[in-house]
Amino acid sequence: MDEIYKEEIIKHYKNPKNKKKINEKECECYKEDYNPFCGDRVKICLKIKNKKIEKIFFDGEGCVISQFSASVLSEKLKNKNIEEIIKIEKRDLLKMLGIKKITIARIKCAMLPLVAIKKAIIEYISKNKNLI
Amino acid sequence: MEKFKNIKKDFPIFKERIIYLDNAATTQKPKEVIESIKEYYEKFNGNADRGLYFLSLKSSKVIEKTRRIIANLINSDPEEIIFTKNATESLNILAYSLENELVKKEEIVSTENEHHSNFIPWQQLAKRKKVKFKIIQVDKKNFDFKNFEEQITKETKIVTFSLMSNVSGKIYPAKEIINKIRKIKKDVIIILDATQAIAHIPINVKELDCDFLCFSSHKIYGPFGVGVLFGKKELLKKLNPVLFGGGMVLKVTKNSCIWKDLPKKFEAGSPDCANIYGLGKAIEYLKKINLKDIFDYENELKNYTIKKLYNIKNIRIFGHGDDSYGPIISFFIDKIHPHDIADICAKSNICIRAGSHCAQLLMRRLGISSSVRVSLSFYNDIEDIEKLIFCLNKISKILDG
Numbered sequence: 001m002d003e004i005y006k007e008e009i010i011k012h013y014k015n016p017k018n019k020k021k022i023n024e025k026e027c028e029c030y031k032e033d034y035n036p037f038c039g040d041r042v043k044i045c046l047k048i049k050n051k052k053i054e055k056i057f058f059d060g061e062g063c064v065i066s067q068f069s070a071s072v073l074s075e076k077l078k079n080k081n082i083e084e085i086i087k088i089e090k091r092d093l094l095k096m097l098g099i100k101k102i103t104i105a106r107i108k109c110a111m112l113p114l115v116a117i118k119k120a121i122i123e124y125i126s127k128n129k130n131l132i
Numbered sequence: 133m134e135k136f137k138n139i140k141k142d143f144p145i146f147k148e149r150i151i152y153l154d155n156a157a158t159t160q161k162p163k164e165v166i167e168s169i170k171e172y173y174e175k176f177n178g179n180a181d182r183g184l185y186f187l188s189l190k191s192s193k194v195i196e197k198t199r200r201i202i203a204n205l206i207n208s209d210p211e212e213i214i215f216t217k218n219a220t221e222s223l224n225i226l227a228y229s230l231e232n233e234l235v236k237k238e239e240i241v242s243t244e245n246e247h248h249s250n251f252i253p254w255q256q257l258a259k260r261k262k263v264k265f266k267i268i269q270v271d272k273k274n275f276d277f278k279n280f281e282e283q284i285t286k287e288t289k290i291v292t293f294s295l296m297s298n299v300s301g302k303i304y305p306a307k308e309i310i311n312k313i314r315k316i317k318k319d320v321i322i323i324l325d326a327t328q329a330i331a332h333i334p335i336n337v338k339e340l341d342c343d344f345l346c347f348s349s350h351k352i353y354g355p356f357g358v359g360v361l362f363g364k365k366e367l368l369k370k371l372n373p374v375l376f377g378g379g380m381v382l383k384v385t386k387n388s389c390i391w392k393d394l395p396k397k398f399e400a401g402s403p404d405c406a407n408i409y410g411l412g413k414a415i416e417y418l419k420k421i422n423l424k425d426i427f428d429y430e431n432e433l434k435n436y437t438i439k440k441l442y443n444i445k446n447i448r449i450f451g452h453g454d455d456s457y458g459p460i461i462s463f464f465i466d467k468i469h470p471h472d473i474a475d476i477c478a479k480s481n482i483c484i485r486a487g488s489h490c491a492q493l494l495m496r497r498l499g500i501s502s503s504v505r506v507s508l509s510f511y512n513d514i515e516d517i518e519k520l521i522f523c524l525n526k527i528s529k530i531l532d533g
Contacts, residue, residue, distance in 0.1 A: 040469075
């Protein structure tokens with residue numbers, strides 16, 4: 001079996017971290033994103049304090065890769081500076097996820113939660129220019 | 133059937149160990165087709181209808197011969213066959229050509245079962261002309277159209293639907309539907325998208341009494357890059373071309389043009405002779421095997437596949453509760469994302485499809501964002517299906533164990 005279906009990944013998929021039902025109105029920093037190619041959908045809710053991520057929750061439906069990626073990110077991005085998170089790129093993400101080989105079609109799945117988080121932060125920054 | 137036993141040998145791609153079950157996306161090419169393209173470029177390459185030398189004349193002959201082969205396949209006249217780039221282009225050309233025919237208060241009717249290529253051109257045409265755009269619903273269990281006739285009124289100008297669904301494989305009783313439409317209003321322009329149907333069921337445009345019909349070469353074992361648009365000649369004569377340029381015009385003055393006769397009027401620019409030649413060879417190949425035998429064999433294999441799929445844990449097959457389906461099967465396995473299924477199958481060299489299949493409206497009706505699709509051809513066999521089932525069981529164990 002391919003490395004993207006290895007035990008560690010399946011474990012996250014079956015028991016994702018920080019996945020819960022999200023009410024947009026209760027989130028100060030929220031974003032929903034969608035991948036039309038496969039129909040994956042992810043909702044992101046961030047709690048930000050002093051430019052740092054305090055908590056990340058996610059919800060949505062998706063494949064093993066997008067769910068795994070969201071679960072790992074929700075842990076690894078905690079306490080990180082939001083301006084640094086915006087700079088995270090594809091290769092940084094794959095490193096974080098511990099995936100070396102992934103087909104072009106599936107990179108989008110892995111990227112979906114990260115893209116949503118980055119969009120949420122960018123919106124948050126532009127809304128709170130005076131505060132930051 | 134005995135004759136299909138070694139048929140994979142006719143298709144060079146199967147020299148590699150590959151189980152190809154995505155025939156609704158595109159079909160593999162028999163060696164006759166692949167060799168014909170090489171033959172064309174080595175022996176006949178010239179621009180059709182342009183030169184007086186052998187190469188150009190031969191290219192013209194090649195095109196007209198393929199036109200006759202297609203006309204013969206769907207029982208039309210050769211002049212009613214227009215070559216395009218693919219079915220999508222056929223439908224877009226048609227939507228633009230029909231623009232002048234539509235007047236205020238008239239209606240366009242399509243269905244939520246359509247591939248985006250037979251939906252968006254009509255939705256956009258309705259917007260441009262500010263006319264009503266009605267969408268027929270489908271029943272999510274048996275995929276029947278809901279109250280089709282009730283949507284047809286004296287104002288209905290255009291009706292368009294697919295002969296066979298690219299998601300469920302449902303084959304619609306087009307003749308019956310067209311009869312009912314014509315009883316309400318005789319001169320409705322009826323368009324059939326035969327892109328999926330063309331490789332799996334017999335099509336006779338005179339019997340169907342449709343006004344237009346289209347399909348792509350690459351879905352009937354021909355090369356990419358060629359599409360077909362059939363139109364009744366009295367209608368095609370009336371319509372204006374929408375693509376202009378060389379090859380389609382008789383006389384050009386500073387202020388006006390006189391178009392060529394059918395079908396050239398609609399074929400602006402240099403034609404793709406090599407691929408048109410290849411399409412002709414593909415149809416000849418299918419006829420040599422015998423179309424009826426192909427359809428019967430595919431139906432048998434489809435029934436076998438359905439029976440086997442039902443043994444997979446938590447599977448939900450869309451439709452296929454009766455005989456009105458062709459060899460396209462969409463399904464969903466609870467708690468397992470279609471993309472994971474297709475991806476793990478791909479690792480075992482099994483090519484199946486996951487996604488919305490360019491039919492987002494239908495997906496919404498079914499309450500899902502994507503499904504897994506297996507689509508069969510006469511070159512598939514029981515062994516292919518066994519390998520698929522083995523892989524699906526393995527996936528079920530890993531992800532839902």
